[in-house]
Amino acid sequence: MSSEGIELRGVVKSFGEESVLRGVNLSVRKGETLAVLGVSGAGKTTLLRIIAGLDVPEEGEVFVGGRVVTRGPDLLVPPRERQVGFIFQNLGLWQHMSVEEHLRFVFNLRRIKDPEDKIREILEFFGLWKHRKKRPHQLSGGEKQRLAFARAMAQQVKFLLLDEPLSNLDLPRKKQLREELLRIKARRDVTLLYVTHDPLDVRIISHRVAVLHQGRIIQEGTWEELLRSPVHPIVEELLNP
Ligand SMILES: Nc1ncnc2c1ncn2[C@@H]1O[C@H](COP(=O)(O)OP(=O)(O)OP(=O)(O)O)[C@@H](O)[C@H]1O
Ligand SMILES: [Mg+2]
Known part of the structure; x- marks a missing residue:
């Protein structure tokens, strides 16, 4: 049986000759916030893209909320139908929509009547109100990131993937935004998978940590557990850079 959270079983992914994921097994429990650590190029973004349905693995399965959404290259539920929100820098914003249209679109999908006050509230919170008429290509990197965040909040998805x-x-x-993440962490109905390089964030924001190294998850546990008994020197290095 798969869990109600996010689960990966035997996920294998290469780009040409380069084998990036070599059989990744990972469970994020329902309501849990799990941080993924790994050196640059370890495959963290690739892992998130596979869960979101933006990349296809050669082998392995992905379950979200107990439902199989990817099975090798044969079964692929489209990203929009996964009920997974993601915050990837530059990625996934709708290039033809303005900032405010991003939120209006989401509220329309959720059939919320008269969303204008809510849109204003969210945009003000994320400091995007004065940019509301702009399209993604007219925003700075940080503004784009905040728009992705704002949209994910408006979607109220139960599964969130965050790439730094x-x-x-x-x-x-x-x-x-760290405080916003802590509020999400406290909500036990949201399952969050979080990639970062910042050990401080990992310690504050996540319930558990998983380390991706040479194509596999080599250790999983709480921050304290990993610090107490790291299975590999890289684990220590990632926790204390
Ligand atoms: N579309 C692609 N085509 C070819 N190689 C790719 C592609 N996407 C990723 N890679 C390679 O796969 C490896 C893993 O990339 P990925 O972006 O998942 O790493 P990462 O762990 O997110 O790194 P970082 O911490 O620097 O963001 C890298 O060596 C990268 O060059
Ligand atoms: Mg990355």
């Missing part, structure tokens, strides 16, 4: 969501932000914004 706090990088590229100034310190006050970082603090604000």
